Amino acid sequence: MPGHKYLFRRATAEDADVIRELVHAAYAKWVNLIRREPLPTRTDYDQAVVAHQIDLLYDDDHLVALIEMIPAVDHLLIENVAVRPSVQGAGYGRLLMRHADLLAQSMALRGVCLYTNAKFTENIRFYRRLGFRVDREEPFLDGSLVHMSKAV
Template structure:
């Protein structure tokens, strides 16, 4: 039986933009009927995002399984996006990417990570809470509710 475990983590390059876009669109597609529109990560320009943010890719061989997009800010590490190929979801890849982001934040001397998600993405909110994030605020946005979350790093 083939080993299904991810084998590597690497930084994305501009050449990865289209695959990042495809993975993100596939990962978020299930939420379109839930919120009645494409979530914002599905609409992003990933050529531009790669110029502004860090992307780390979780691979099996040369095949990209999942990604995390982060932005190092003055007092925290912002997680802009986590996307996992639909066929790879439920295998702990998001957890591995969040742990990687924790390492990036600590290495940069940041004591906190932050992110936001849509309240309608209940599974995601619960997953972040299991990883130690706490809801810090809620705000109305595009006929829905945005949930702001923070995780302190000891």
């Protein structure tokens, strides 16, 4: 993506509406597969933007993606990764995940963790390509969650 100007910016309370819009757009493709709204679409972003670190990714002044993270004692939990549907597959997910790795390293954390719906197989393949391993699966609602992690 040569010639692009990328900017990560920490979200503030004023960003809650645009976060909600981006998350709903990014997760819409999964609704038919799991027959319900994915959890990130039900999050209270007015509260999450204060309690978690949500970083917005801009490309040439256009909001294209976001990553929501929660620092823990020894790892950084990636709570949500959302990329605008019109630019999915353009490398923004990799930029977001690299951003999380660098943040975890800067906080002297040993690793990065995440979880995803077991039916989101393309996401699981993507995370595996980035070095994540499956730690465990657990039943959740009408399916299961896949917990994944990697050292940084």
